[in-house]
Amino acid sequence: MAQGQRGQPASGDGAGGRPDCRICARCLHERRTTVHIHTPFRRTTRLGGYVTTQRVRKRIEEAFGWIKTVAGQDKTKFRGCNRVGWAFIFAAAAYNLVRLPKLVTETG
Known part of the structure; x- marks a missing residue:
């Protein structure tokens, strides 16, 4: 695709068409490049x-962190x-007693 067309993908070299420039927002805007970022979290x-x-995950991770650090199971x-x-x-039972x-x- 010619430079300046809409929907032009970013170049794979990371230079954005300039020899001493990384792909930045200004360069992408000048080139009218569409950037697609995969974000599965938008749905979830x-x-x-x-x-x-x-x-629930935080509570479970706290328990495992306590077991590894305080109970010495690292x-x-x-x-x-x-x-x-x-x-x-035994360490999990001790954590339950602490909680x-x-x-x-x-x-x-």
Whole structure:
């Protein structure tokens, strides 16, 4: 396509047609180039369940973060699936005990 036509894709070299320039908004505007950015989140963020999912994900990530940092499970000290599994369950139970007073005050 000739330079200046509508819908012209950006050049793949990242120079935007200028030897010492990266693709910037000004260059794209001068060249009348259409930029397409793939954003799948535009569809999902509008749904009502997305906010709920993010809240649940945050709670789960907090638990795993606590287990890895405070409970010392970032690098396990045991070998074998049974012992590692036992240590993780023990750390998760400890996290539940830490969380319990906050849950009791929220509901009670």
